[in-house]
Amino acid sequence: MTVGNSLRRWAPGTLLTSAIMLVAQGAFADEVNIYTTREPGLIQPLLDAFTKESGIEVKTVALKDGLAERVASEGENSPADVLMTVDFGNLVDLVEAGVTQPVKSEALESAIPANLRDADGNWFALSLRARVLYADKDLNDLTSFTYEELADPKWDGKVCIRSGKHPYNIALISTMIAKDGAEKTEAWLEGVKNNLARPAAGGDRDVARDILGGICEIGIANSYYVGLMRSGKGGPEQEEWAKAIKVILPTFADGSGSQVNVSGAAVAKHAPNKDNAVKLLEYLVSDEAQGIYASANYEYPVKPGAPIDPIIEALGPLKVDATQLTEIAANRKTAAELVDKVGFDE
The missing domain is CATH 3.40.190.10 (Periplasmic binding protein-like II)
Structure with a gap:
């Protein structure tokens, strides 16, 4: 068999495999997967706004409890990109379970006071x-x-x-x-x-x-x-x-x-769409998203100076x-x- 015949024989299969990989990668690049213990209805307005702005589709898996155990059991094959929950104790538990990874982001660090995020970037508060x-x-x-x-x-x-x-x-x-x-x-x-x-x-x-x-x-x-x-x-x-x-x-x-207590999120250890996960977290501390948090859930924004719902604002200035x-x-x-x-x- 000549080299030319060999190339002609293998090229179609190679091209087909490459095409499949490209399609898969393209689909992957446009999505981010959230595992959350928050009420889906509370965060959906935020996720819809993120998709509208970024073009990234958000897929959500709602869990009542057992978030860390679910992600740990899935291991390296877990599709989870973002882990979202309420109560800073739960966020710390995710880190201790080894299912998060550190994130370095100027946008997150400048928006969130140091006492309201993990020192190593394993989790970030999003609302108070x-x-x-x-x-x-x-x-x-x-x-x-x-x-x-x-x-x-x-x-x-x-x-x-x-x-x-x-x-x-x-x-x-x-x-x-x-x-x-x-x-x-x-x-x-x-x-x-x-x-x-x-x-x-x-x-x-x-x-x-x-x-x-x-x-x-x-x-x-x-x-x-x-x-x-x-x-x-x-x-x-x-x-x-x-x-x-x-x-x-x-x-x-x-x-x-x-x-104060918080709602917050972390990037999963084996996040297949890490870049999109970080983009989502960065969006969630934008003025727009913080305003949606405030109006939808009557929570205080974690970002100083972000909009506050009038009912909560009437309680007076919050010193954390x-x-x-x-x-x-x-x-x-x-x-x-x-x-x-x-x-x-x-």
Whole structure:
């Protein structure tokens, strides 16, 4: 067989293989795959806006839980590019599970304060929700508040709160530990428990409901629920709950600011479309996307100066506590142990 005959014999197959590869690569280059534990409806407006701007199709896999386990089990064959979740503890868990990779991006680093992202670029906060005080609207003299005051005996029998084991409260307790140590935090937690008007249970919006019902006068809850109630998205009953309360942005006694939790995202370790994943994260911290977050979910933007929904803006300027989120996350186990030790949910 001559060399010429050999080339003619193999060329068609080679060309066909190359064509298939090019088609596959072309399709791959125009998509990004998200695994998320967030409600799909909450993030869809953002994803639609990203596709419209970039031409990159976004495919979403919604998971209730087990995000790290799913990606780890898929290994190098995982199609996941972006891992998106709520609560900075979950973001830290993704890193510890070894399913993320570090990203270096000037756009992300300039938009997101250092304490709200992983120091090595393994995850980034995308939006914020503050742990705020709901108070009876008739408490006219109450205009400011510290988290430490929840344990003040003057509030004996007047405090409502959800389970101490809920991630929202574990984050607050973990921040206390980071600031004051476990011993002082335990004493504070005992004081809060002694002030409870009812068992620590239910949800954040139940705090507003029970203030309206005269069960308690104050309670700690998340800021974005105020938007859901006051906007009418929670229904007319919840609008009435919202009318019964005023909202105060508490600080810690050291004056450092309000405790926040986040929604955030990471680039998956074996992301087949890493460049598109980074483009999506960078878009999500743009002014446009931050404004969509604010209007769709009543969350605070992570980017300073980005638009805020008028309902949330009316709560006043948010000063975010500067404690590094990874430092807070390291205290979660101790926080949960203290909740059990003082019988907070009993």
